[in-house]
Amino acid sequence: MALQTSPEQPAPVRQIASAIAGWVDRLGAVWVEGQVAQVNRRPGVGTVFLTLRDAAADISVPVTCSRVLFDSLDPPLVEGASVVLHAKPSYYANRGTLSLAAREIRMVGLGELLARLERRRQLLAAEGLFAPELKRSLPFLPTCVGLVTAPGSAAERDVLDNARRRWPSVRFRVVHAAMQGTRAATEVIEALERLERDPEVDVVVVARGGGSVEDLLPFSDEAVVRAVHRMRTPVVSAIGHEPDQPLLDLVADVRASTPTDAAKLVVPDVAEEVRGVTWARDRIRAVLGQLVAQEQAGLDALRSRPALAEPTTLIGARVEEVDALLQRARRTLGHLLDRADDDLGHQRARARALSPLATLERGYAVLQGADGQVLTSVAAVAAGDAVAVRVADGRVHATVDRLEQLGPGAEEPADETDEGAHDG
Structure with missing residues (x-):
């Protein structure tokens, strides 16, 4: 039940602490999962003090367990181990602290770890975080390469040395983070978010030089997987662990088998590119030479033909044809003119024959x-x-x-002359 308080009637600290203790006590025993961040065994004390830390969030809580329960664990419990414990939450009002009283502790074994990772993989795959269509291609020559790795690690040297050996002018933005332990997941997420905000970074490499399944648990953490899924910058996973595949390899855009392989993937080899350019240039020259030679052979073949070797031959043949046609035209025209002249003479003779003058x-x-x-x-x-x-x-x-009229059918005498007219 909520406390009734006001500025005039505030509740004392002891009442608030007592209320919190009552609420926590009503919670009952719970199963809790986490990583053991610290183990404190005090000589002569029958209680072992542990610090249980969340793998993704910056939250820790003290845990107490009996020495008998702690010593019965096989293998022994060490810092960094993942455990599942059954504990009763308790709130100590005098110190204002929350702690867990462990009743049962179960070590998360390799088989159980792998089974839990497989269930997590299936759930994340069902959400589509590992879909192939989400994979982005790496840039051919990135402006700047982001690198998330442990400070001073062999993985960092492998990536930097091999990348600069392949492309000497490549630039890196290195952000160090813990690659194992209780803070690994949180620091890796912070490093990824920092590089994501950098506008010059074109690709991000997460590199670690292998390790056991327990050491690589941070790279299968759900929070890390979702952080990589949210990134717009392509991510290369270079954990370097072949037998077991962390979930980071599945959500990343490209998986590299080792940090050295990651360096080969993010930048091209300048010597290989020079050889490729040289080969392409020689190939282009050869193709162009073949084309020029082919066209020159075609021109030589055309020039060797009689029509082009002696162009006047065609003109001479056409001149003879024109002369023959001209002579034929002249003969035809002469025949037409002769026939027309004959026709004109005949017509003229007929006209003359019919003329009154004739x-x-x-x-x-x-x-x-x-x-x-x-x-x-x-x-x-x-x-x-x-x-x-x-x-x-x-x-x-x-x-x-004098007038003389002749009758019809009369004939004029042949020897008589016309005497009826004289010169005027």
Whole structure:
């Protein structure tokens, strides 16, 4: 039940401490998991004092157990070991501290550890933290490489030396963290978050030089796995433990078998790249040389053809064809002109034959009145009228002296001359 307090009626410290002790006492015995951060065995005392620490959070609590229970553990309990204990929480009001009174302690053995890690792996895999589509590719040449490792460790030297041997100008941002023990998970998470905030870091390497399953437990911690999953920067796991695979290897974008292998993955080999550029340049030169030689051979083949070797040959042949066509055109045109001339002569002869002038040339004449009208009957003129006689080479003007009308079918005497007209 909540305490009724106010500024006017505050509760004394002893009452608050007593209330907390009552609440903790009602909690009952609980099973607790953690890492043993400290073991204190005082001579002549039947109680062993332990400090149990959370693997991911900065929380610790003192634990008391009987010496008989502590000595019965096989193997012996040492600092850094993972345990599961059944304990009764107690709150000491006089000192204001919380402690656990251990009733049973179980060492987390290798088989049980592996089983628990497998269950954790399955749960995290079901959430999609290890999905292949989440894996990011490493940059070809990173601007800066982040490195999380223990200070002064062989893993740090392996990564730095091998990377600089491959690419001398590579830059590193090294953040040291504990690689085993109770603070390893917390420090690794802090190092990863620090490098994630650095805009120059293009890839992060977490390196450790192997170890036992117990030593590598921080790299299977759920908090570490989720921290790597949240990162936007690609992460390379270089724990260097082949038989057992920490969960960090599964969530990382790339897994390296050793720190040396990690150095080979994050930076290219400058000598190999130079060889690749040289090979590519030689290959391009060879291909271009082949193309030029092929095109030159094609040009030589074209130039060797008769049409290109002696271009005037084609022109000469065409000149002969043009001359033959010109002569043929001239002959055809001459034939057409000759036929047209013959046709014109025939037409001219026919026209001349039908012309009145030709009739006049045969001795006929045309008699016209004073008004120029042609006279075809004696009834159209009278004696004394002036008339004009049209002959082949001119006109004869005369006056009618006498008229003589011939009947139908009558013929004029052949030897008589026309005496009915005289020169005007």
